[in-house]
Amino acid sequence: MSVLAPGSRVVIAGFGSEYRRDDGVGSIVAASAASLRPSTHEVGPLSDPLDLLGQWDGAALVVVIDAVRSGAAPGTIRVIEMDVGGVAGSDDERNIESHETSTHGIGLAGVLRLATALGRAPARLVLVAIEGREFGFGQELSAPVEAAVPEAVRRVVELIEEARTCA
């Protein structure tokens, strides 16, 4: 079992509704990754990024996993390093903020900026974004998103291991 060093608290947050097909992939990946690395703190399924405030205080690493809709091929995984403490943000962050890629109303980048203003931002925030295809009502993932789950879990675990190594 991996044991994280003091001061290297890791939070894994899965976003989305398990009743909105591919929207639920974030929670599925988060739960799988957390079961492989039980020393992490899993939160979710979340609907509102504002719920991360208070959950990620003092974290060395926060990994957010969420379904997105950006026009990429379904099942595509992108690992986006959020600019903690940054002002302008990356192009990816601006897309997230503009709601064009996320299925959620309040942007993750906005919550990060809010936390930064309050001195409550985590040391590092990474978004693992999985391109969804089906967001209708139901509990089954589409085939390409289902196929992407093991790789997404592997990427999350890799991020946790990096944090542990660097601690």
Next chain:
Amino acid sequence: MTHGAKSSRTISAQGISRVEGEGSLRVDVRDGKVTDVALDIFEPPRYFEAMLVGRHFSEAPDITARICGICPVAYQMSACAAMEDACSVSVSDAIKRLRRLLYCGEWIQSHALHIYLLHAPDFLGCADAVELAERDPRVVERGLDIKRTGNLIMEAVGGRAIHPVNVRVGGFYRTPDPSAIAALAEPLRRARENALATVSWVSGFVFPDVAGDYRFVALRSPSRYAVEEGRPGLFEGFDVSAGQFAELAVEEHVARSTALHSRLEGRDHYLTGPLARYAINGALLPRVAADAARDAGLGAACTNPFQSIVVRAVELVFACDEALRLVEEYEPPDSPAVEVKPRAGVGTGVTEAPRGLLLHQYEIDDQGIIVRARIMPPTSQNLLTVEDDLRRVVEDGMTLGDDDLQWRCEQAVRNHDPCISCAAHFLDVTVVRS
């Protein structure tokens, strides 16, 4: 974005920010008069209704709670009330008190979020909560501290701060240990003080001078400010059972909108939520909340929608005070739940979600399988009234520039805290002037 033309003017914006989710808004103005207002919100509860058919009645609280990330307790409570009505089951007073405590936790979370992070920036010239936090972090911290107290209640009673898992038809899966409930008292005392400071803070904002002609509907309860149970009542004295209300509340499809629009049969549209609750049940507020309302300058009723933030703050005081009372009087129920045996029939449940009345109605068969489901969330009930507000705001604001008028319209929508977070869809705003 402004499209200029000699005979017409179109103002459009991509997205109303700081509402929970997304929808679209269009206002048409011709010769200085508003000819049409359309607030269109994609309404997933309708799809959930179909999804519920064929499910076991015991699944309804948890499935419907996933409709809304902001008010899952409301969905759980209305679903439980409807199923218990269908099965002719009454829960014990101890379970009712525990439900009320859990519901207070959700009100605290939801109202603190809306006041501090979504609504207050409108009155302080801030683009959003980030700007407010940069300008005055202590104020935002106060709001977040109040919200955290709601989280604590949800954890202690509901098992989780977000999307509680401890609610079932008939009561709870387990009853909280008295020590866990007692630990809520101190945070609640602090939250109540912070809520009082919130009332003072928001009552000092400058509000547009607007008065709505509202037909208020809220639950009534004989001796308490109604939250988790009561009979739907109208300001003018209308008082019906939940089942009768379900028959009276007529939902219409409007061609331009994917959302259903509610009216009371034989009457016009109506408003649920904080303004309605305060007008109908204000006399039942505990002393500390009633005093705060008086000191804030609120009368017996408030019809200025922009001042809904003050009423919401008063309800925040109420929720903290009421939760504290329930914590101090807590005795674990003899049993976490009463047994509910399914029987064929129809049941209706109505409770007060933070945004207003939430109605669930189910028909189940003798095996407890859901045959028909109807969910009427507060946002759809308020849609026509919000459109009416927008009409008034635009007519009163003809001298404003396009950007200012659009901003005022967005404020008018946020006044009613519409919740559309459950929709995985996207929003446009359009104002057309001719």
